Amino acid sequence: MDSQQNNTSDAASEDQTVRQAEMFANRIAKNYKHLKKWAKNADVECFRIYDRDIPELPFALDLYSDRAHLQEYSKPVMDVRAQRRWLTAMHEAAAGALKLPLQSVVLKQRHGQRPNEQYRKLAASAQDFVVQEGGHRFIVNLTDHLDTGLFLDHRQTRALVGSLARGRRVLNLFCYTGTFSVYAAKSHAASTTSVDLSKTYLDWARRNFELNRLEPGRNRLVQADVVRFIEEERKSKDRYELIVLDPPSFSNSKRMQGVLDVQRDHVALVRGCLSLLAPGGELLFSTNLRSFKLDAGALAEVQMTEISEQTVPPDFRNRRIHRCWRIQEGLRTRDSGLR
Numbered sequence: 001m002d003s004q005q006n007n008t009s010d011a012a013s014e015d016q017t018v019r020q021a022e023m024f025a026n027r028i029a030k031n032y033k034h035l036k037k038w039a040k041n042a043d044v045e046c047f048r049i050y051d052r053d054i055p056e057l058p059f060a061l062d063l064y065s066d067r068a069h070l071q072e073y074s075k076p077v078m079d080v081r082a083q084r085r086w087l088t089a090m091h092e093a094a095a096g097a098l099k100l101p102l103q104s105v106v107l108k109q110r111h112g113q114r115p116n117e118q119y120r121k122l123a124a125s126a127q128d129f130v131v132q133e134g135g136h137r138f139i140v141n142l143t144d145h146l147d148t149g150l151f152l153d154h155r156q157t158r159a160l161v162g163s164l165a166r167g168r169r170v171l172n173l174f175c176y177t178g179t180f181s182v183y184a185a186k187s188h189a190a191s192t193t194s195v196d197l198s199k200t201y202l203d204w205a206r207r208n209f210e211l212n213r214l215e216p217g218r219n220r221l222v223q224a225d226v227v228r229f230i231e232e233e234r235k236s237k238d239r240y241e242l243i244v245l246d247p248p249s250f251s252n253s254k255r256m257q258g259v260l261d262v263q264r265d266h267v268a269l270v271r272g273c274l275s276l277l278a279p280g281g282e283l284l285f286s287t288n289l290r291s292f293k294l295d296a297g298a299l300a301e302v303q304m305t306e307i308s309e310q311t312v313p314p315d316f317r318n319r320r321i322h323r324c325w326r327i328q329e330g331l332r333t334r335d336s337g338l339r
């Protein structure tokens with residue numbers, strides 16, 4: 001290409017960037033205006049504003065109180081410098097539309113990540129801040145990890161856990177920062193047990209408990225591989241009236257044997273949890289794996305009700321952000337010889 005042709009195509013792509021930035025800002029401002037009213041009425045300060053609304057602008061934008069988390073999902077097609085310019089323009093458009101300083105909007109690129117990268121441990125940082133949700137307080141960090149400490153698509157699932165927890169022994173598997181457990185404990189669960197492999201996230205969970213003035217005595221944090229934990233717990237007499245099973249789609253930490261693959265392993269995990277339920281207890285099973293197919297055949301004898309319509313919040317345009325089932329310990333399970 002000669003230099004004149006180069007200049008022409010640079011100018012064309014710059015025009016396109018300007019047009020896209022404007023489109024992005026307009027859509028964000030429009031969504032925000034609409035959602036702000038809903039959020040105020042619902043007493044929600046962290047919510048999704050933009051959810052890949054425009055196919056050529058594959059971003060998710062989440063507000064966390066007075067900051068925002070902007071994630072880009074597109075595969076890089078441009079050269080690195082052009083991509084950087086384009087991203088900067090979209091970043092500025094998002095901040096401008098929300099009337100936030102640029103440094104309050106944290107931009108992350110999610111493509112190309114290795115499966116386990118999202119859970120790696122990074123250095124502690126002063127970037128933690130506190131948000132509130134339904135009378136609970138949570139520590140959030142937008143900069144140091146790929147995820148933030150609070151998954152917004154489970155806001156309603158957390159409320160459901162709170163509503164089911166009173167007087168029950170609650171087990172939270174793959175607990176991450178312990179947000180389901182905090183809801184359960186605040187709703188007067190008899191006890192909570194939160195299990196995760198990661199010391200970093202268990203420590204974060206401990207800080208979330210402290211922040212909500214919940215006593216450590218009744219709220220146990222266990223560092224373990226969930227698969228092993230279930231095996232061990234089956235041998236004990238400890239049983240639970242409510243279990244939350246929200247595994248990552250895939251995990252291959254050094255601290256566990258083999259890999260965890262929710263598609264391959266969900267039947268064993270669900271059955272394992274059923275064996276830990278006390279009579280009359282129930283299990284909430286959820287997955288974010290987009291391509292997930294429940295093995296209904298292998299779980300035919302289990303009473304499962306899909307409740308995703310109830311658990312996916314209204315600010316998520318993508319109604320398949322997660323799927324969630326409520327599974328009751330019941331006659332069908334007891335008769336089936338599952339245990």
Ligand SMILES: C[S@@+](CC[C@H](N)C(=O)[O-])C[C@H]1O[C@@H](n2cnc3c(N)ncnc32)[C@H](O)[C@@H]1O
Pocket residue numbers: 119151154173174175176177178179180195196197198201224225226227246247248249251252253256260
């Ligand atoms: C997607 S997060 C779970 C989200 C969480 N349930 C919530 O909504 O806040 C995945 C968590 O699983 C943990 N994890 C991954 N593999 C594990 C395993 N085999 N046993 C225990 N925890 C595991 C990670 O450390 C991480 O905290």
